[in-house]
Amino acid sequence: MDSSKPAKAVKNVVEAAAEKVTGVLTPQIPGAPGSAPPSVEEPTTPHDPLPPKPEQGAPQTRTPTGAETGAPTTANGQQGAHLTTSQGARLRDTDHSLKAGPRGPILLQDHHFREKITHFDHERIPERVVHARGAGAHGLFTSYGTAEGVTRAGFLKKGRETPVFVRFSTVLGSRGSADTVRDTRGFATKFYTDEGTFDLVANNMPVFFIQDAIKFPDIIHAGKPHPDREIPQAQSAHDTFWDFVSLHTEAQHHTIWNMSDRGIPRSYRTMEGFGVHTFRLVDEAGATVLVKFHWKPKLGVHSLTWEEAQMLAGIDPDFHRRDLYDAIEAGAYPEWELGIQVFPDTPEETFAGIDLLDPTKIVPEELAPVQPVGKLVLNRTPTNFFAETEQVAFHLGHLPPGIDVTNDPLLQGRLFSYVDTQLTRLGGPNFSQIPINRPHAAVNDMLRDGFHQQAVHAGVAPYRPNSLDGGNPFPAGDDEQAFVDVPVTVAQAPKVRANPVSFDDHFSQVRLFWLSMSPVEKEHIVRAYTFELGKCYHQAIKERQLRCLANIDPVLCAQVAAGLGLPVPEPTVPPAEVTPSPALSQVGKQWPADGRMVGIVVDADSDLDGVGEARRAVFGAGMVPLLVAAHGGTVRDMPVQRTFATGRSVEFDALLLAGAPAPAPDAIPARDAKAGAADSSTVDPRVLLLVEECWRHAKPIGAWGGGAAVLRQAGVSDSPGVVAADSAVDAFSAVKQLMAGHRVWERFPATIS
Numbered sequence: 216m217d218s219s220k221p222a223k224a225v226k227n228v229v230e231a232a233a234e235k236v237t238g239v240l241t242p243q244i245p246g247a248p249g250s251a252p253p254s255v256e257e258p259t260t261p262h263d264p265l266p267p268k269p270e271q272g273a274p275q276t277r278t279p280t281g282a283e284t285g286a287p288t289t290a291n292g293q294q295g296a297h298l299t300t301s302q303g304a305r306l307r308d309t310d311h312s313l314k315a316g317p318r319g320p321i322l323l324q325d326h327h328f329r330e331k332i333t334h335f336d337h338e339r340i341p342e343r344v345v346h347a348r349g350a351g352a353h354g355l356f357t358s359y360g361t362a363e364g365v366t367r368a369g370f371l372k373k374g375r376e377t378p379v380f381v382r383f384s385t386v387l388g389s390r391g392s393a394d395t396v397r398d399t400r401g402f403a404t405k406f407y408t409d410e411g412t413f414d415l416v417a418n419n420m421p422v423f424f425i426q427d428a429i430k431f432p433d434i435i436h437a438g439k440p441h442p443d444r445e446i447p448q449a450q451s452a453h454d455t456f457w458d459f460v461s462l463h464t465e466a467q468h469h470t471i472w473n474m475s476d477r478g479i480p481r482s483y484r485t486m487e488g489f490g491v492h493t494f495r496l497v498d499e500a501g502a503t504v505l506v507k508f509h510w511k512p513k514l515g516v517h518s519l520t521w522e523e524a525q526m527l528a529g530i531d532p533d534f535h536r537r538d539l540y541d542a543i544e545a546g547a548y549p550e551w552e553l554g555i556q557v558f559p560d561t562p563e564e565t566f567a568g569i570d571l572l573d574p575t576k577i578v579p580e581e582l583a584p585v586q587p588v589g590k591l592v593l594n595r596t597p598t599n600f601f602a603e604t605e606q607v608a609f610h611l612g613h614l615p616p617g618i619d620v621t622n623d624p625l626l627q628g629r630l631f632s633y634v635d636t637q638l639t640r641l642g643g644p645n646f647s648q649i650p651i652n653r654p655h656a657a658v659n660d661m662l663r664d665g666f667h668q669q670a671v672h673a674g675v676a677p678y679r680p681n682s683l684d685g686g687n688p689f690p691a692g693d694d695e696q697a698f699v700d701v702p703v704t705v706a707q708a709p710k711v712r713a714n715p716v717s718f719d720d721h722f723s724q725v726r727l728f729w730l731s732m733s734p735v736e737k738e739h740i741v742r743a744y745t746f747e748l749g750k751c752y753h754q755a756i757k758e759r760q761l762r763c764l765a766n767i768d769p770v771l772c773a774q775v776a777a778g779l780g781l782p783v784p785e786p787t788v789p790p791a792e793v794t795p796s797p798a799l800s801q802v803g804k805q806w807p808a809d810g811r812m813v814g815i816v817v818d819a820d821s822d823l824d825g826v827g828e829a830r831r832a833v834f835g836a837g838m839v840p841l842l843v844a845a846h847g848g849t850v851r852d853m854p855v856q857r858t859f860a861t862g863r864s865v866e867f868d869a870l871l872l873a874g875a876p877a878p879a880p881d882a883i884p885a886r887d888a889k890a891g892a893a894d895s896s897t898v899d900p901r902v903l904l905l906v907e908e909c910w911r912h913a914k915p916i917g918a919w920g921g922g923a924a925v926l927r928q929a930g931v932s933d934s935p936g937v938v939a940a941d942s943a944v945d946a947f948s949a950v951k952q953l954m955a956g957h958r959v960w961e962r963f964p965a966t967i968s
């Protein structure tokens with residue numbers, strides 16, 4: 216038998232998987248690990264690798280210098296049916312090393328053993344010094360053409376489609392840290408434009424801790440775990456962080472964003488993105504404007520509650536990753552609009568009195584509206600985390616013609632740092648030749664050699680001018696879309712280590728942010744400062760931060776001081792007169808709820824026809840229904856996704872109760888950590904806990920049939936956002952409406968105005 220041909224049964228599996236890949240995505244519960252279901256018995260008949268999962272994408276197959284190869288993207292990875300060495304020689308055994316007899320020592324000649332172990336020993340590369348923890352996805356950017364008047368960048372011309380790769384991240388934690396910690400999030404986008412790659416390396420907060428890049432090691436050293444014990448991981452709730460930001464008061468604006476709900480996003484899909492710095496756009500005629508870049512999520516800006524974030528760090532540390540991948544797998548493709556705030560490019564580089572070069576300041580949207588210029592859709596998950604998400608290398612200097620930088624001192628420093636860091640992390644100067652980093656524009660540089668060189672450069676004259684290679688490469692002329700550094704006039708000034716005086720105001724915009732928050736958001740900010748400072752050891756640091764809060768707002772300061780048990784200090788600068796910016800608040804609007812998770816609690820006595828209808832209605836609304844029952848398997852013919860033992864409230868955005876399940880045999884009220892206290896209840900204690908937590912986290916809850924009894928036993932029947940309906944469809948439709956507002960904050964009367 217020719218073992219290189221797949222046997223029929225196995226071939227069917229491969230073909231079925233391939234069909235699934237090319238087929239239209241049908242509603243299904245995301246999370247399948249492979250593109251074909253595994254058999255119980257170990258497969259032994261050789262066949263080609265299974266195709267990737269339908270939702271997976273990979274870098275295009277380009278040469279190191281950007282040419283299309285025409286090879287399928289699967290050619291980036293393994294091929295053929297048999298196990299081979301890295302040189303392609305087939306192997307017959309990889310389970311035993313070559314030994315001098317079955318009980319003898321391993322022989323040095325075992326080239327397969329040495330290759331396998333050596334490669335394994337070197338599988339890790341240094342993690343990013345910041346933003347080590349991240350998750351990426353492929354997508355497409357479609358331009359509206361609305362920026363054509365202000366930039367010559369081709370990818371912003373009307374209707375132009377550009378492939379992108381986006382990597383989201385936290386800042387402080389190590390590669391294996393939890394997703395839901397309180398932190399800033401990175402939002403870095405690589406646009407593979409045909410005029411050269413453009414990297415927009417953004418964050419989910421529009422300001423930064425420092426005004427000058429030379430302070431970056433200081434803020435990061437302060438935020439990272441203490442150097443002696445290496446704790447706490449991925450946290451700002453510790454002495455060194457608050458020591459630095461309370462002394463270095465320009466950090467106070469970014470700090471209040473971290474203490475706000477923005478520091479604990481519900482999902483990467485529900486985050487805004489901000490380029491932070493002011494950039495300069497150049498049109499065909501060389502005219503310029505100054506701009507700030509914004510990403511606006513289609514689903515709105517939403518956050519976790521602090522308790523959810525803490526619980527998730529233990530229950531599902533991969534929560535944001537999973538959410539991103541699951542949403543794409545379920546066909547609920549995450550979407551953002553790219554927008555720009557446009558300002559005249561004046562010599563002062565200010566707008567409405569705000570210094571546009573100061574990265575600790577925003578320009579409120581009410582003063583300069585964000586104008587949409589295109590749409591980003593993320594529609595493919597990576598095929599291989601390391602090859603794509605870990606090796607992707609962003610750099611602010613990756614700019615296409617039409618986009619240029621400004622003199623923001625933070626931006627200027629970043630222009631140095633990003634290439635420099637890749638040299639160590641990715642092992643040399645040729646990181647742009649790694650598949651995920653390969654440009655989609657023709658590359659003709661004069662860079663040569665170096666570690667891991669993958670291009671095979673021809674010619675003898677990588678220098679200019681030359682005649683030996685016929686003069687190639689030639690500089691592009693003015694009409695040939697060359698990148699032009701805008702000849703900005705630099706004002707005559709002495710060489711100094713100093714900031715402009717306009718950078719000295721550290722508190723007025725912090726107050727603006729505070730005053731723009733709704734009561735519930737203010738409450739969260741108070742709790743966050745109180746928690747974080749409460750975790751500090753030294754009273755001096757707490758007192759010093761309270762002095763900063765006194766300069767922001769007396770109510771904020773008094774409430775945090777009360778929680779810390781410390782006196783309220785006097786302000787050292789008078790509270791600024793500012794106009795709030797309603798655009799900064801996250802609450803009070805209605806948003807689509809695509810890809811959200813709806814838990815449906817069932818038991819055998821539930822209205823199972825209704826459960827089927829509810830599942831279909833949830834799928835139909837673009838969300839994911841997860842059946843929660845006492846045990847795994849199926850209820851009627853519907854698969855159970857979570858049991859009372861495996862499920863937890865934090866996985867769900869809303870809850871539907873189809874029945875009132877009696878305590879299951881594995882419910883041990885007195886000992887089970889999930890048991891709750893209701894000994895006398897006729898409902899499984901874990902279901903009561905589920906309801907109580909969802910209630911506490913202001914989530915919509917709906918019930919019909921027997922489910923209403925659970926609401927009564929949990930004592931939540933009469934609260935806002937808790938609905939007992941006559942049918943499954945009515946219960947879901949009420950819950951769906953509530954989900955559009957994200958949370959039911961009306962459940963909890965505000966304690967702050």
Ligand code: HDE
Pocket residue numbers: 343344345346349382383384400401402403416417418423427428429431489490491492607608609625626628629632633634636637
């Ligand atoms: Fe970064 N930053 N950064 N940063 N940054 C890095 O580059 C740096 C700053 C941001 O998913 C590093 O490749 C300096 C602001 C994101 O791969 C490093 C300064 C903003 C990512 C670096 C800043 C960012 C990074 C580490 C102060 C928002 C992750 C690994 C001047 C606008 C990119 C790497 C990814 C990563 C330096 C400040 C965003 C060390 C010196 C402001 C999203 O080069």
